[in-house]
Each structure stands twice: as structure tokens, then as C-alpha cells.
Amino acid sequence: MEICVIGAGAAGLAAARHAKDAGFNCTVYEMCSDVGGVWIYTDDTHQDKYGYPVHSAMYKGLYTNLPKEIMGFPDFSIRDHPQSYLSQDEILRFLNDYTDNFNLRPLIQFNNIVTEVYPLEEGKWRVTVVNKLSKLSTSKIFDSVMICTGHYSSPYYPNIPGRNSFKGEQYHSKYYRSPDAYTGKDMLVIGAGPSGMDLALHLSKTANKVYFSHNNDQLKAKYPDNVTMNYVYCIQALKIILRYQMK
Numbered sequence: 223m224e225i226c227v228i229g230a231g232a233a234g235l236a237a238a239r240h241a242k243d244a245g246f247n248c249t250v251y252e253m254c255s256d257v258g259g260v261w262i263y264t265d266d267t268h269q270d271k272y273g274y275p276v277h278s279a280m281y282k283g284l285y286t287n288l289p290k291e292i293m294g295f296p297d298f299s300i301r302d303h304p305q306s307y308l309s310q311d312e313i314l315r316f317l318n319d320y321t322d323n324f325n326l327r328p329l330i331q332f333n334n335i336v337t338e339v340y341p342l343e344e345g346k347w348r349v350t351v352v353n354k355l356s357k358l359s360t361s362k363i364f365d366s367v368m369i370c371t372g373h374y375s376s377p378y379y380p381n382i383p384g385r386n387s388f389k390g391e392q393y394h395s396k397y398y399r400s401p402d403a404y405t406g407k408d409m410l411v412i413g414a415g416p417s418g419m420d421l422a423l424h425l426s427k428t429a430n431k432v433y434f435s436h437n438n439d440q441l442k443a444k445y446p447d448n449v450t451m452n453y454v455y456c457i458q459a460l461k462i463i464l465r466y467q468m469k
């Protein structure tokens with residue numbers, strides 16, 4: 223049995239470890255040069271040094287929003303930390319420890335992007351990869367493919383009427399790296415999911431003013447005084463900003 227695992231983040235590593243334990247031949251294709259997926263930090267935002275898309279949305283100073291007690295693997299927990307909420311590099315180190323503990327690195331073909339998974343008649347799969355360094359494309363046949371490519375890599379932009387009339391810069395949170403880039407600016411953070419809640423706080427450290435607009439009526443957290451919280455829909459907030467710009 224030849225098993226293909228696409229991605230060497232938390233999910234791909236667990237898949238590879240168990241495929242290997244079960245006695246299958248396992249090949250992992252990972253487009254980055256290391257394990258960790260989301261937990262890899264890079265200053266690059268859109269393209270890496272080889273001109274390929276950056277996978278991770280990780281930013282400086284991120285702490286987990288879940289306690290380490292429920293972020294480990296069932297038989298490989300996160301230990302050696304008294305605190306529950308860990309930093310990005312501590313989780314990345316944990317995923318590297320998992321990789322080395324189960325000797326997974328030899329299974330992983332780094333810098334290889336899967337470009338196609340094609341079904342063959344005998345129930346097998348032809349997997350095509352491009353090597354980022356050589357740009358060469360190769361294919362291999364597998365019995366099974368596990369797709370562990372994550373689901374926080376393609377930014378979603380809601381269709382907010384009037385968004386394109388806004389003259390300032392607009393960024394998706396995927397491309398946020400550190401608050402330094404926004405020093406002295408007036409910022410509007412739209413949306414209070416985990417990213418919006420965290421970024422409004424991070425930006426308050428350097429921005430001139432942070433407007434935080436959302437429709438999350440469950441948000442009870444207390445923000446610093448220089449964050450103006452508006453329980454309004456973002457469309458209303460944009461209207462306010464646009465009116466301000468006209469002046």
C-alpha cells in the first residue's frame with residue numbers, strides 16, 4: 223500500500239505517523255521547507271522567495287486561543303509548560319518534537335507542491351508535484367491520498383458595498399504580520415472572529431486610533447481606551463469612514 227499525505231501541518235503529521243505505524247509506505251508532500259503549517263512564521267506575505275504562494279497567516283506575538291491541554295495529540299501531549307496558553311514558536315517546537323519523536327522527517331518531501339490528484343481506473347490516484355527549487359514536475363501512483371492542506375490559507379473577502387470607494391489601504395488579516403507597519407495610522411478592524419479580536423488589541427499598541435466594528439454581541443472582552451468598539455455591521459462603519467473622508 224502506497225499512501226500519499228499532502229501537507230505536513232498538525233493533521234498531515236498525525237496522518238503520516240499512523241500510516242507508517244500501520245505498516246504502509248507513506249510519502250508526505252509539503253510545499254514549505256519545514257513542518258508546522260499554520261504555525262510557521264514568515265515575514266513574507268504573498269509570495270515566498272521562490273515566487274510561490276505563502277501558506278501561513280501567522281503573525282508576530284500570537285498566543286494560542288485554546289489551552290495547550292486540548293491542543294496536543296491524544297498520545298503525545300504538550301508538556302513542560304506551566305502556563306496553558308502558548309506562543310507560536312512553542313507550538314511550532316511541539317510539532318517538530320512530534321515529527322522527530324516518530325521519525326517522520328524521512329517521509330517528507332519538502333518544497334514540493336501538489337498540483338494535481340487524478341483518479342485512475344483501478345481505483346488508484348496519480349499525484350503530480352512541482353519541486354519549487356528545480357521547477358520540475360513529477361508524478362507518482364498511490365493507493366490512497368490524505369489531503370491535509372489546512373483551511374486557513376485562502377483569504378475570504380466579504381462583498382461589502384462601497385468597499386472599493388474607500389481610498390485608504392485594505393488588508394486581509396492573512397497578510398498582517400506585526401503592528402509596527404501600522405504605527406500612527408487610523409485603523410478599522412472589521413469582524414470579531416478570533417483574528418479580529420486579537421488584531422484590534424495588537425494594533426492598539428501602535429496605531430493612532432483603532433475602530434473595531436463587528437456584529438458579535440457575545441464579545442465581552444474589555445479593550446483599551448484607544449479602541450473604539452462599535453457594535454455595528456461593517457457596512458455602517460464603512461459609511462462612517464467614507465463620510466469622514468469626504469470632509
Ligand SMILES: Cc1cc2nc3c(=O)[nH]c(=O)nc-3n(C[C@H](O)[C@H](O)[C@H](O)COP(=O)(O)OP(=O)(O)OC[C@H]3O[C@@H](n4cnc5c(N)ncnc54)[C@H](O)[C@@H]3O)c2cc1C
Pocket residue numbers: 228229230231232233234251252253254257258259260261277279280281285286287288293334335336337370371372373374
Ligand atoms: C492565525 C491562526 C491562529 C490559530 N490559532 C489556533 C490555536 O490557538 N489553537 C488551535 O488549536 N488552532 C489554531 N488555529 C487553527 C490551525 O489551523 C490548527 O491549529 C492546525 O494548525 C491546522 O493544521 P492542519 O494540518 O490542518 O493545517 P495547516 O497547519 O494549514 O497545514 C497544512 C499544510 O499543507 C501544506 N500544503 C497546502 N497545500 C499544499 C499543496 N498543494 N502541496 C503541498 N503542501 C501543501 C501547507 O504548506 C501546510 O504545511 C489557528 C489558525 C490560524 C490561521
Ligand SMILES: *[C@@H]1O[C@H](CO)[C@@H](O)[C@H](O)[C@H]1NC(C)=O
Pocket residue numbers: 223224245246247
Ligand atoms: C513498500 O515499498 C517497498 C519498496 O517499493 C516494497 O517492497 C514493499 O512491499 C512496500 N510495502 C507495502 C506495505 O506496500
Ligand SMILES: *[C@@H]1O[C@H](CO)[C@@H](O)[C@H](O)[C@H]1NC(C)=O
Pocket residue numbers: 426427428429430446447448
Ligand atoms: C493604547 O492603549 C494601550 C493600553 O492602554 C497602550 O498600551 C498603547 O500604548 C496605546 N496606544 C497608543 C498609540 O497610544
